[in-house]
Amino acid sequence: MSDVFQDALAGLAAIVGDKHVIVSGSDQEPYVVDWRGRYHGRAVAVVKPGSTAEVASVVRYCAEKRLAIVPQGGNTGMCGAATPDDRAGNVVIRLDRMRTVRDVSPLANTITVEAGCILAEVQSAAHDVDRYFPLSLGAEGSCQIGGNISTNAGGIAVLRYGPTRDLVLGLEVVLPDGRVFNGLRALRKDNTGYALKQLFIGAEGTLGIVTAAVLKLFAPPRSSALALLKLGGVEQALEIMARLRGAVGDRLGSLEIMSRSQIEAIAATVPDVTIPFALTTPWYLIVELTDTLVGVDLNEPLAAVLADAMEAGLAEDVILASNLAQAKAIWAVRHSVSEGNKRSGYVVSHDSVVPLERQAAFVANVEARIKAAVPHANVVMHGHIGDGNIHVIALIDRARCQDPAATAALVAEINEIVDDETAAQGGAISAEHGIGITNRGRLARVADPLDIELMRGIKQMLDPQGLMNPGKIFGAGAA
Numbered sequence: 001m002s003d004v005f006q007d008a009l010a011g012l013a014a015i016v017g018d019k020h021v022i023v024s025g026s027d028q029e030p031y032v033v034d035w036r037g038r039y040h041g042r043a044v045a046v047v048k049p050g051s052t053a054e055v056a057s058v059v060r061y062c063a064e065k066r067l068a069i070v071p072q073g074g075n076t077g078m079c080g081a082a083t084p085d086d087r088a089g090n091v092v093i094r095l096d097r098m099r100t101v102r103d104v105s106p107l108a109n110t111i112t113v114e115a116g117c118i119l120a121e122v123q124s125a126a127h128d129v130d131r132y133f134p135l136s137l138g139a140e141g142s143c144q145i146g147g148n149i150s151t152n153a154g155g156i157a158v159l160r161y162g163p164t165r166d167l168v169l170g171l172e173v174v175l176p177d178g179r180v181f182n183g184l185r186a187l188r189k190d191n192t193g194y195a196l197k198q199l200f201i202g203a204e205g206t207l208g209i210v211t212a213a214v215l216k217l218f219a220p221p222r223s224s225a226l227a228l229l230k231l232g233g234v235e236q237a238l239e240i241m242a243r244l245r246g247a248v249g250d251r252l253g254s255l256e257i258m259s260r261s262q263i264e265a266i267a268a269t270v271p272d273v274t275i276p277f278a279l280t281t282p283w284y285l286i287v288e289l290t291d292t293l294v295g296v297d298l299n300e301p302l303a304a305v306l307a308d309a310m311e312a313g314l315a316e317d318v319i320l321a322s323n324l325a326q327a328k329a330i331w332a333v334r335h336s337v338s339e340g341n342k343r344s345g346y347v348v349s350h351d352s353v354v355p356l357e358r359q360a361a362f363v364a365n366v367e368a369r370i371k372a373a374v375p376h377a378n379v380v381m382h383g384h385i386g387d388g389n390i391h392v393i394a395l396i397d398r399a400r401c402q403d404p405a406a407t408a409a410l411v412a413e414i415n416e417i418v419d420d421e422t423a424a425q426g427g428a429i430s431a432e433h434g435i436g437i438t439n440r441g442r443l444a445r446v447a448d449p450l451d452i453e454l455m456r457g458i459k460q461m462l463d464p465q466g467l468m469n470p471g472k473i474f475g476a477g478a479a
């Protein structure tokens with residue numbers, strides 16, 4: 001290690017303490033490799049500050065020494081946005097130590113938390129005061145709220161509560177020069193100029209480091225009903241969704257769809273998950289109703305709508321969960337999609353969102369085109385059909401992916417098919433996973449040049465040295 005980097009380590013240790021600076025290669029491994037194991041970077045140090053003041057001091061020090069800064073939450077992202085590149089001077093900043101719940105207000109329905117809080121901890125803190133934080137996704141036991149905010153995470157409750165962007169009232173952010181933007185206001189209405197907090201939500205750590213947030217809380221669901229439907233196609237799911245919305249309104253909390261091939265991939269690779277239903281149709285729809293009132297019988301209206309759907313030929317079978325254990329077993333299948341796909345082969349994953357009425361055409365067209373171009377690909381799908389976000393995944397036998405150049409060409413071919421079909425249906429290439437490293441080339445290909453110009457202008461204004469999470473969203477090294 002050069003003298004410059006040795007001095008840097010001493011400077012960082014002086015801010016956070018020796019034990020909170022990780023320099024060993026083996027100890028750094030969990031922090032320089034993405035969740036999928038696809039990107040492997042380097043870092044001169046992994047630093048774990050314990051307060052916003054320490055984060056600001058670390059960032060200010062890195063800016064002075066021109067060390068690249070890589071903010072990292074739980075490192076559960078799908079696009080490599082929290083992974084350093086291979087330059088020698090990266091400093092990964094992890095907020096693991098910043099897990100304080102600063103305030104909870106049942107009256108205002110707000111909770112103020114530090115960015116290192118695990119999502120499940122935020123949910124639990126809300127539960128302790130008889131409130132509900134609705135963000136929910138498969139990685140909620142390990143992802144951090146700062147990362148959720150920085151990627152504008154979606155999950156299974158967007159249909160009723162919106163994405164993370166809709167759940168944030170205020171933010172505290174350390175800017176690329178070490179100054180602290182203090183926007184921790186728990187206000188439902190604030191029209192005093194630009195909504196600056198929105199710049200940092202979904203920015204993937206390229207404009208600053210989120211250190212704390214004020215989040216919205218809600219009355220908790222106290223009654224629920226869940227069903228699994230076996231369907232012949234996505235068209236039937238959309239018609240059932242329309243009928244449910246007409247009958248139960250906002251009680252429709254979640255609407256999740258999976259292809260048979262997706263569930264088969266889970267059954268083959270995730271042994272601790274049992275598939276609690278027979279696979280007899282091409283598509284499977286999870287419907288969950290919730291209500292904040294105690295003792296409301298939601299099974300009755302759900303059963304009525306689904307009985308009519310069966311009579312109309314929209315569903316081939318319906319399984320109403322008769323108890324909490326059965327409901328959890330069904331959700332366990334849905335929450336295992338990422339793990340199942342990761343174990344099934346080389347994953348070419350997509351995060352497209354299209355208008356609701358175009359989902360059936362999108363699904364049919366994109367599957368046919370991928371199978372025609374890459375016959376050996378196993379095309380699986382799952383997603384949040386209620387908000388138009390269908391994940392199209394091509395699983396490739398890893399034995400076919402030994403040559404990096406050939407693999408890159410194959411991935412590019414599949415990506416172009418999905419992106420072109422997404423555009424043809426009036427959609428966008430990322431609904432909730434973001435851009436990171438994985439999708440920056442795709443973004444450059446499909447985005448309006450004016451959009452890119454404006455984003456680059458914001459990046460240049462806030463981070464003129466290009467040191468904050470370089471190589472993410474834009475090309476490598478781009479400011």
